[in-house]
Amino acid sequence: MQTKMKELMITVIGAGPSGNYFAYLLSKKGYKVQVFEENSRIGVPVQCTGLISEEINRIARPPRECILNRIKKARIISPGKVEARVELKENIVVDRAAFDLSLSEKAALEGAEYYLSTRFEKLERAGRGYLLRMRGKGQSTFRSDYVIGADGPLSTVAKEAGMYGNRKFFTGMQITAKYSNSNEIEFHLQKGGISWIVPIDEESARIGVAFEKDANKEFNAFLKKVFGDKYRKKASEKKVAGLIPKFSPFQRVEKRSIFLLGDAATQVKATTMGGIVPGMKAAEALSAAIQGGASYTIRYLAKVFPDLYASFVVRRIIDRCSPDEIDRLVTLMGEKKVKDVLLANSRDRMLPLGLKAMANEPKLLYFLKRI
Template sequence: MIAIVGAGPSGSHLAYLLAKNGFKVQVFEEHSEVGRPVSCTGLVSEDIKEIVSVPSRLILNRIRNARIFSPSGKELKIQLAENLVLDRARFDLWLSEKAALAGAEYYLGTKFEGWTRAGRSFLLRMRDPKGRNSVFRADYVVGADGPLSAVAKEAGIYGRRSFYTAIQAEVPWNEKREIMFWLEQGGVSWIVPLGNGRALAGVAFEEGAARRFKTFCRNFGRKNLRRSSAALIPKFNPLQRLEKDRVFLVGDAAGQVKATTLGGIVPGMRSAVELSKSFNSIFGYTPRYMARVFPDLYSCLLVRRILDNCSNSELDSLVETLGRADLVKVLNGVSRDRMLSLGLKAISREPKLVGFCKRLFVKSSQKK
């Protein structure tokens, strides 16, 4: 029996892959409804198509254009490989229904409280909404339970973690086909069109997120903000341990989040694929993850370090350089999830970009 704690995209996709291959799977979700509460833009790159075939009814918008702004307002316009804006609540529910049809058992409103070891098995302690306790036996445990993963803590592999605070709300917005990002030290701001005269406007920062969100949304007017939400987003840690003694971590529980745009759906689900394969392979989860998922996550981390160590004037210069017509042609059509490929293509066309790599090691002495 494989117990998965958490029914987000990573947990449910893993449950589906394992169940369809004959494994007995139980999924425990703390909330009473899969996909709620929603605290994500639902924006994914076209790479999601390599993992699952998303039904059109779950897609709110399709976007190819992006505008990226520097602190002073310099602008880079590029055409992306197709991005999808998903209805996150319905997407999560669809993944869980697929897993259940494949044979996975779901227990909603069930909170993980810890375990006792019984030989090679785990006796999992669970609590329902009425406070009643239950015990479930499992041979393996997977933590897909978010950035504050209780499974990681119980297994002793939580490690040292830090987080971004993300806040977003629905706002009036008529532009349907263009994502907007603002580059800033210590975080990012965005507008993601939903395609129905509304958009998700949000910020994610290590510090001062509430203040920055208030400033960012001032132009929309407080009365126009709807469905605001807040969440913690883990900072990607390349040293994060992913497994120990038949316990595994996946998704936000493992910090598998792009440090550039802070998206975690695609890397988390990719990691779930590699974990599922490890159960039928001589190659374990960690080496598979390091070969297939880690490189792009690490390249995103390097880009984030450069951005955070640049002064505002350097960020202006970076956006201005990337906005050259010949470089825009190189960047057009590249997936946001392929940061390593994107960076190498840009540097091959403009070697001066190598100069920004010094910001991997030295923070600018200029004022922000």
């Protein structure tokens, strides 16, 4: 059975972290994998802060040359300017273009075949497999037995397969600018989104926001808060913007032999808008499902969904809290018994982290009424 499976062609659309990591996992086991990327360079354009929790080291440790910074402290700030200073397990800031490229190189070394500047456009059934229509140089039609959509929040694969659904988005906007700092992450909790400052080194940082509504207004307001009257000049410095899918508990991730990964499957934390770790965990679940013949949906629900759903619940709570309640929440996060939980647990494991925090500080149970 395994030998027969390895004769099948597996196609990945999108060469981001989840797509590349999945290609690596299957290629390493001897499967035939082809990866299509619409851009001419892997990892470009960059539309990501590059902040990843220590959980990444269990999955695929980034090469040293991809790491820009290491951070162990954070400030969580409420709209009322209440602050909680917490210590974290080591977070890293990566050069996303270099990180994505390193994953693709690992996959290629194991035999995955890459096609750049090739855009996926249409999918048609062909016997038990599919014909994929591409736009790019050279061949325009490819046959595949499995199709993996790792093609971002507006996933064409999801649309072609009827799995796109009624998804919603945050709009993320970010600059990279000179900014003297003490190597602490800043998370500003707000209704409808989040603002952040992520240091790259002592003299520069990535500063941005992600909101469901009025993102440009929130972006300019945050820059004004950070830089004062100079914010207009700063607003154009190495600015990037993009859509971030809002995690949907009802998102379908497989249909026949078509599967969704990463942003294409809305596998993004609703608290910090990070999707690298959950997307790569989902790649592990899908890889195991194809090798073992089990359901990807079941493996995804067991391995990835609980922490994404917990983040979704936390986001819902924040969105339904009054400003005074957010102040109170941040005050509790600054208490030692909660800070100890934050230090001991990965923020990518939101379900156990949240349960332990409530066990240590029962006052947090108050916020469950906002679900």
